Amino acid sequence: MMALLELAHVQKSFGTKQVLTDLTFSVEAGSIFGFVGENGAGKTTTMKLILGLEKLDAGQITVAQQTVKYGQNKTNQNIGYLPDVPEYYGYLTATEYLMLCGHLTGMHKSELPTRIKEMLAAVDLPQNKQRIHGFSRGMKQRLGIAQALLNRPRLLICDEPTSALDPAGRREFLDLLASLRGETTIIFSTHILNDVERICDQVGILNRGRLAVNETLVNLRQQFARPQLQLTFADLTSAQQAAVTLQVTEKVVQPQFSLPYQGASQQFTGQVLRQLLAADIVPLAVNQQQTSLEDIFLEVVK
């Protein structure tokens, strides 16, 4: 598949602080790319560079084979942008704001009323005379989704879009993004790693100005596989006795702890259970733990 977005050796600093040192990655057309990194890692800066809102110090960014140039808007007509905290003109209604956005992206005048109606319905906002200053944070976020998708962009950039949504709104938003798979390329930055696990095809972890990993979730799990056996006991005393029996070096403070292992899980589980039964300790539950994105993230950024 062809890459819709390509970043090559991108560098950016603010004053003496180097934010991006050598950022290189590409996102395939139609895929959902999870963009993860610690606070201040440079995710928002990267997104603003893609949008031509910040100046590159070095490197090149292309969107649909067109080079992004600071202050020029040729590539932006292919992009929808949903910032973390969208700011609007409070004195406009949602329809008026979307009308302005539609005109700016070059949408045809005749197409706009129908498309706006569709988008407002899709994000569950009423089409009435209510002005945006009366909107709740969640409503503003939903309006952000509507404006970002209004012109059916080829690339959608979402900067921590779920942070202001309630659980139901978050689920609906993720479902909406997932439904765009194949037709719209999405870059999705978030701190909520569960969201990335749920919908992203590819995950990039930004660390110290570079993309430390850029893989599919399946490949990442294989690469960073660190299987663990989780044991749950009736009380803390039993858990502590078990920890002594199993020679666990870490201090146990809950009636539950995990044991990392290598090799076949069945063999390791059998060995642990035999040792516990020999000491007359019976666990309440024994579970295999899969490597989560959180484990991988912590491993990458440590």
Next chain:
Amino acid sequence: MKVMWYFTHKEILEAWRKHHLLIIGLIFMIFGIESPLIAKILPDILHSSFGSNLVINIPQPTSVDSWQQFYKNITQMGIYVLAIIFSGFMSQEVSQGTLVNLIAKGLPRFIVVLAKFLVAYLQWCGAILLAFVITWGYTAYYFPDNKSPQPLLGLVPLLIFGLFFTALLLLGSTLAVNNYFGFLFAAGSIIALTILNMWKSVQRWNPVALMTDNLRLVQGTEKLAHISPALMLTLGLTIVLVTLTIIIFNHKRL
């Protein structure tokens, strides 16, 4: 050009819905009514203030007094009222982050500057024309003399000065980190130009001449050609200031 219209339309809606037009309209309407009225009743006010014991000889007011009051009100108060209203028109957008989304959608930055300049200048013209028409009507009613034969001629430099003053406010507001800087920048520049006016050799070239020579133009004792160097320089400076604003705004982080 279409994009220019869409953003200008947004600016006009902003001026209307944030009640800027209403506030400006009311204030300048008061200026328009007050100027001839004050000229008319000033002798009575003075008589009643000093009482009947003191005999003072106050000449009968004329249309010149009315226009003098008008230009005093507009140049000493009116322009600063407008400056306060417009002072945050660029800095506010930047600090609130409202432009990010529109720029990201392809709105050229120079359009933002030009549309804001245009709408602010239209408000300037509207405000001054409103006050002018009211003053003109009342002046003709209260003082039916022929001492002010060229009322329109006095207005032309003031409208052109508005271009320069709006450009100053725009530049100040673009450089600004807060709303007050735009106002202080424009007011400070006018004060500096007024001080420069103390040198006779610069008077004909100084943009401030466009708001100091109005009464002589109204009376017909001065021709517009006399301040044509100031008119030309003001127009030139306006172009320079707007261009400078565009360059600075192009490099501004949003």
